[in-house]
Amino acid sequence: xxxxxxxxxxxxxxxxxxxxxxxxxxxxxxxxxxxxxxxxxxxxxxxxxxxxxxxxxxxxxxxxxxxxxxxxxxxxxxxxxxxxxxxxxxxxxxxxxxxxxxxxxxxxxxxxxxxxxxxxxxxxxxxxxxxxxxxxxxxxxxxxxxxxxxxxxxxxxxxxx
Amino acid sequence: xxxxxxxxxxxxxxxxxxxxxxxxxxxxxxxxxxxxxxxxxxxxxxxxxxxxxxxxxxxxxxxxxxxxxxxxxxxxxxxxxxxxxx
Numbered sequence: 368x369x370x371x372x373x374x375x376x377x378x379x380x381x382x383x384x385x386x387x388x389x390x391x392x393x394x395x396x397x398x399x400x401x402x403x404x405x406x407x408x409x410x411x412x413x414x415x416x417x418x419x420x421x422x423x424x425x426x427x428x429x430x431x432x433x434x435x436x437x438x439x440x441x442x443x444x445x446x447x448x449x450x451x452x453x454x455x456x457x458x459x460x461x462x463x464x465x466x467x468x469x470x471x472x473x474x475x476x477x478x479x480x481x482x483x484x485x486x487x488x489x490x491x492x493x494x495x496x497x498x499x500x501x502x503x504x505x506x507x508x509x510x511x512x513x514x515x516x517x518x519x520x521x522x523x524x525x526x527x528x
Numbered sequence: 529x530x531x532x533x534x535x536x537x538x539x540x541x542x543x544x545x546x547x548x549x550x551x552x553x554x555x556x557x558x559x560x561x562x563x564x565x566x567x568x569x570x571x572x573x574x575x576x577x578x579x580x581x582x583x584x585x586x587x588x589x590x591x592x593x594x595x596x597x598x599x600x601x602x603x604x605x606x607x608x609x610x611x612x613x614x
Contacts, residue, residue: 382578386571394565412582414597415590419578421600427574435600445601447594453587474583494572495579524565 377406379483380443381493382416384523385409386427388441389434398523399441407443410482411453412475414445446486456481459513468505473497480506484515491520 387395409417420431438445448456460477463469469477476497483491493499498520507517585593 381575383569383571383575386574387569390570392569394563395571398565411590411594414601415585415593416575416578416582418593418597418600419582420574423574423578425574425577427570430570431574432600435597438601445598447598453590472583473579475579494567494569495575522565522567524567527565 375406376408376444376446376486376488377490378402379408379410379479379486379488379491380413381479381491381495381498382413382420383494384492385413385417385434385438385443386420386430387494387523389430389432389437390427391433394527395523398526402526403442406488407441408486408488409438409443409445410479410486411445411447412478412482416475446482448482448485456485459515462513463509466505466509468501468509470497480518480520481513481515484510484513484518487516489516489518491518492523492526493520494522 384395384398388399414435417431417435420427421435422428456478459481460469460474463477463480464471464473469480476495479493480491480498480501491498499522501520503519506520510517
């Protein structure tokens, strides 16, 4: 009997998009309705940030909790990396910052980006201004230096025109 | 003659009905305003805020948060995630 085909992972969602979904914002719901069967994933750093927000006093606290509790229902797959993968993401995120592609101190942005590449997901969807202003050509070159596949960063509004 | 009148009446009714449908459609199009995805949301602000603190998280703290997240996502029922080998 043939093994079931593994669904292709296509879009990694950033924390901000998941909180918008948890809040039930109409534009976020529209995005989910259109892409929920398109291989959506949440990287380890995104899950960590959601838990931190869910345990905080921020206005988004209940939305982060809703996002975590509904992730499976929304067909969003949380992904972990084996421990060596976590080591690689840390080192390469620091290198991204060192090269000037990412602003100083934006460690988590770098981690999310490298995790997305390591998982093999070609697109990261984020509202984070540091991520959205990265030069895409330099990013692809840098990822190539790390032996990682390219990642393109999109704003969620790029998908809803 | 009566037959012709009846046909003319049918035709005018048909036109009126179509007109109503057209105007209804036009109205519903006018009211269906599509809200674009904004640049700033509660989510983008919260994520930016937590990200500033998160930059200094230790590996242990990250592992613990991830584990808690898996418990919420899977309701403590077990095999947490797909693990990816680099």
